[in-house]
Amino acid sequence: MNETAASIGPATVTDVAAHVRALGDAARRAARALARADTRSKNRALQEAAAAIDAGHEALIAANARDRAEHPDLDAPLADRLTLDRRRIDAMAAGLREVAALADPIGEITDLRYRPSGIQVGTMRVPLGVIAIIYESRPNVTADAAALCLKSGNAVILRGGSEALHSNRAITACMLAGLAAAGLPQSAVQLVGTTDRAAVGALLGLEEYVDMVVPRGGKELIERVSREARMPVLKHLDGVCHVYVDERADVDKAVRIALNAKTQRYGTCNTMETLLVAEAMAAPVLSRLAPLLRQAGVEMRGCEAVRALVPDAVAATQEDWYAEYLAPILAIRVVKGLDEAIDHITTYGSRHTDAIVTEDLGRARRFLAEVDSSSVMVNASTRFADGYEYGLGAEIGISTDKFHARGPVGLEGLTSRKYVVIGDGHVRE
Amino acid sequence: MNETAASIGPATVTDVAAHVRALGDAARRAARALARADTRSKNRALQEAAAAIDAGHEALIAANARDRAEHPDLDAPLADRLTLDRRRIDAMAAGLREVAALADPIGEITDLRYRPSGIQVGTMRVPLGVIAIIYESRPNVTADAAALCLKSGNAVILRGGSEALHSNRAITACMLAGLAAAGLPQSAVQLVGTTDRAAVGALLGLEEYVDMVVPRGGKELIERVSREARMPVLKHLDGVCHVYVDERADVDKAVRIALNAKTQRYGTCNTMETLLVAEAMAAPVLSRLAPLLRQAGVEMRGCEAVRALVPDAVAATQEDWYAEYLAPILAIRVVKGLDEAIDHITTYGSRHTDAIVTEDLGRARRFLAEVDSSSVMVNASTRFADGYEYGLGAEIGISTDKFHARGPVGLEGLTSRKYVVIGDGHVRE
Numbered sequence: 001m002n003e004t005a006a007s008i009g010p011a012t013v014t015d016v017a018a019h020v021r022a023l024g025d026a027a028r029r030a031a032r033a034l035a036r037a038d039t040r041s042k043n044r045a046l047q048e049a050a051a052a053i054d055a056g057h058e059a060l061i062a063a064n065a066r067d068r069a070e071h072p073d074l075d076a077p078l079a080d081r082l083t084l085d086r087r088r089i090d091a092m093a094a095g096l097r098e099v100a101a102l103a104d105p106i107g108e109i110t111d112l113r114y115r116p117s118g119i120q121v122g123t124m125r126v127p128l129g130v131i132a133i134i135y136e137s138r139p140n141v142t143a144d145a146a147a148l149c150l151k152s153g154n155a156v157i158l159r160g161g162s163e164a165l166h167s168n169r170a171i172t173a174c175m176l177a178g179l180a181a182a183g184l185p186q187s188a189v190q191l192v193g194t195t196d197r198a199a200v201g202a203l204l205g206l207e208e209y210v211d212m213v214v215p216r217g218g219k220e221l222i223e224r225v226s227r228e229a230r231m232p233v234l235k236h237l238d239g240v241c242h243v244y245v246d247e248r249a250d251v252d253k254a255v256r257i258a259l260n261a262k263t264q265r266y267g268t269c270n271t272m273e274t275l276l277v278a279e280a281m282a283a284p285v286l287s288r289l290a291p292l293l294r295q296a297g298v299e300m301r302g303c304e305a306v307r308a309l310v311p312d313a314v315a316a317t318q319e320d321w322y323a324e325y326l327a328p329i330l331a332i333r334v335v336k337g338l339d340e341a342i343d344h345i346t347t348y349g350s351r352h353t354d355a356i357v358t359e360d361l362g363r364a365r366r367f368l369a370e371v372d373s374s375s376v377m378v379n380a381s382t383r384f385a386d387g388y389e390y391g392l393g394a395e396i397g398i399s400t401d402k403f404h405a406r407g408p409v410g411l412e413g414l415t416s417r418k419y420v421v422i423g424d425g426h427v428r429e
Numbered sequence: 430m431n432e433t434a435a436s437i438g439p440a441t442v443t444d445v446a447a448h449v450r451a452l453g454d455a456a457r458r459a460a461r462a463l464a465r466a467d468t469r470s471k472n473r474a475l476q477e478a479a480a481a482i483d484a485g486h487e488a489l490i491a492a493n494a495r496d497r498a499e500h501p502d503l504d505a506p507l508a509d510r511l512t513l514d515r516r517r518i519d520a521m522a523a524g525l526r527e528v529a530a531l532a533d534p535i536g537e538i539t540d541l542r543y544r545p546s547g548i549q550v551g552t553m554r555v556p557l558g559v560i561a562i563i564y565e566s567r568p569n570v571t572a573d574a575a576a577l578c579l580k581s582g583n584a585v586i587l588r589g590g591s592e593a594l595h596s597n598r599a600i601t602a603c604m605l606a607g608l609a610a611a612g613l614p615q616s617a618v619q620l621v622g623t624t625d626r627a628a629v630g631a632l633l634g635l636e637e638y639v640d641m642v643v644p645r646g647g648k649e650l651i652e653r654v655s656r657e658a659r660m661p662v663l664k665h666l667d668g669v670c671h672v673y674v675d676e677r678a679d680v681d682k683a684v685r686i687a688l689n690a691k692t693q694r695y696g697t698c699n700t701m702e703t704l705l706v707a708e709a710m711a712a713p714v715l716s717r718l719a720p721l722l723r724q725a726g727v728e729m730r731g732c733e734a735v736r737a738l739v740p741d742a743v744a745a746t747q748e749d750w751y752a753e754y755l756a757p758i759l760a761i762r763v764v765k766g767l768d769e770a771i772d773h774i775t776t777y778g779s780r781h782t783d784a785i786v787t788e789d790l791g792r793a794r795r796f797l798a799e800v801d802s803s804s805v806m807v808n809a810s811t812r813f814a815d816g817y818e819y820g821l822g823a824e825i826g827i828s829t830d831k832f833h834a835r836g837p838v839g840l841e842g843l844t845s846r847k848y849v850v851i852g853d854g855h856v857r858e
Binding site: 113252346372377421424 | 461464465542550553555640679690784797799814837847849852853855
């Protein structure tokens with residue numbers, strides 16, 4: 001078996017633990033080479049991988065057809081996510097070229113300052129080492145995640161869904177062609193070569209080889225990874241996002257933001273799930289917002305005060321305050337004011353993204369300081385919580401943890417910093 | 430039992446798990462208040478705590494005498510570390526005033542930039558929440574750690590060594606006097622009220638209440654905490670630090686740096702444990718360095734090439750390359766050049782602090798980029814790896830992990846960042 005075959009995964013794997021361990025060992029060695037790869041080589045690999053995808057359209061579509069033929073019983077949304085067509089293949093290649101165009105974060109030295117002792121002290125951005133990505137049906141994640149890891153100088157081990165195995169192999173082959181053209185090690189990008197679920201468990205126990213794992217998929221997958229991983233996990237579980245309309249809100253802005261935060265897309269983690277309205281604003285805001293939500297087909301579930309103003313609102317229960325609907329449903333609650341809104345968000349929220357609508361600077365300052373979420377917003381739609389909207393250039397995921405990266409995570413979230421000290425023979429007195 | 434008594438710990442604890450859980454719950458509530466405490470209040474608490482220590486000299490010395498009387502069998506270094514005298518008490522108070530004088534990291538918003546959509550996006554520095562500190566005999570850690578946590582807006586749970594219980598209680602009482610004077614919650618600083626070792630296990634399982642744990646003490650303590658903690662641990666296990674003398678080194682600088690890195694202090698984690706010398710420099714460097722090390726009483730353990738030049742050097746074994754002596758012993762190895770030096774450091778090092786001595790810019794660049802340690806240095810002594818030397822103002826510990834904080838860790842290592850978005854009614858198109 002040659003090196004390329006090893007990275008795509010052998011046809012049959014008999015010993016899952018040994019296979020995964022071998023991937024880890026090869027990745028660790030590749031990581032050393034990647035950490036010192038220059039920007040030109042990494043970009044060349046990405047450009048050549050994009051060219052391989054362009055040239056490989058037919059093969060990619062054939063591999064994808066094979067996946068779909070082997071899994072005829074997938075439900076419609078899953079089958080759609082699995083499908084690769086011309087447009088999606090072009091988007092993958094374009095994505096690789098966009099990552100190539102991003103600034104290389106590695107090696108950046110910042111804050112290099114002279115200390116009284118005469119030494120200069122600063123920090124240098126460096127790769128984490130080896131990243132494992134565990135994901136479900138969308139095969140484009142193979143190219144996206146590999147590109148971000150490669151650009152940030154990390155080796156990557158990919159474990160895609162079993163239903164996308166042929167597609168993922170074909171895409172990985174394009175990534176390997178890029179690595180080869182740039183003279184970078186093939187084991188910088190490796191696909192787990194078995195659909196055996198035990199491979200995930202084996203990968204999550206590989207703490208000596210894998211520095212971070214990124215699960216991308218449904219809640220069940222993320223919970224399993226969080227539970228079993230022996231290494232740090234970059235993740236968010238829920239997106240129970242709130243918009244709080246303060247009594248000093250501008251009604252136009254409040255209605256516009258609430259409508260956008262709920263209806264621009266229903267299935268995303270940064271969609272508003274609960275609207276909180278200060279007592280004084282309940283009538284003016286809900287009288288304008290309710291008809292618009294109704295018209296959009298959004299079911300409203302409210303507290304008593306809401307139902308007095310919106311007769312067709314269903315009575316909300318405790319469960320509604322915790323719910324991430326990912327659907328055209330909105331929980332609405334009238335609160336006394338800012339303190340009660342912050343208490344509600346602290347109690348029921350998921351620390352993902354929360355917004356206040358207010359013209360009052362003092363309240364905006366308090367909301368920003370006191371709401372403990374990965375993104376806090378003033379007078380803007382929660383839908384903006386996104387790596388592209390924030391200017392990160394690309395996004396590997398969103399983290400609601402406080403450690404390492406928090407909020408939308410781009411290339412920098414795949415890096416660490418180390419101290420750099422430069423002297424000229426300096427010793428400590 | 431009043432609130433102050435609860436923070437110092439009750440006289441007897443019957444249910445250890447319930448006691449520790451109650452501390453966690455109280456800390457979580459205090460953390461919310463501390464997160465929004467203004468700089469003036471936090472500084473006032475620190476200044477008043479310092480004043481309480483000044484005024485409490487007699488009580489502190491009496492409490493410390495009681496600890497020493499109850500533990501007459503401690504060995505000399507432990508007994509010394511346990512002892513509080515006038516000088517050490519003054520140093521504690523001065524330390525609190527130094528932390529008060531540091532800039533408040535909390536609330537700092539950086540990189541607030543307009544995006545094409547019109548929103549402004551930046552990040553705000555925020556506290557982690559609740560920090561647990563687990564430490565051994567030195568009672569001054571009680572004041573130092575509590576001060577850093579308080580200044581960074583975190584609640585802290587302190588678990589000191591059983592031999593220092595009375596001293597720790599007396600110091601905690603001073604911290605509580607400071608909190609009271611500033612109107613901050615007493616449960617912002619809490620001491621575990623039992624010397625039962627089960628309390629450590631209970632604390633390490635409290636992941637819903639404790640955001641990070643910092644072990645300070647011997648390797649056994651740190652290993653236990655790393656193994657059992659369900660939350661992130663800020664730590665370093667070993668300091669196997671290297672100085673590599675490159676063939677383009679200046680001999681004067683090499684000798685000065687190596688001597689300082691080994692002999693300035695023997696028991697610290699940033700002391701050099703292995704000296705690597707390029708073949709071409711072995712004779713000129715060792716002929717001058719060996720007599721100086723000999724004179725300082727340092728035992729030399731070398732490879733064959735070293736022993737040919739330094740006849741009294743003991744033969745080094747594989748174990749010497751891994752050893753953190755923390756003693757007047759130095760392992761010395763002759764290597765072919767930079768690649769072999771980096772390989773040696775990668776294989777045997779602990780990723781703490783490593784230095785190259787060279788006048789060659791290209792080799793300095795490679796060493797800085799390729800050595801994967803928390804501090805990498807050019808022409809400077811490894812002894813500089815220290816929060817004060819780096820200008821952090823204070824140090825809670827040194828981390829050799831790549832996640833969250835790395836290298837010497839000051840106030841910023843006790844914080845996280847969240848995204849802040851400011852719009853004026855902006856919605857996503």
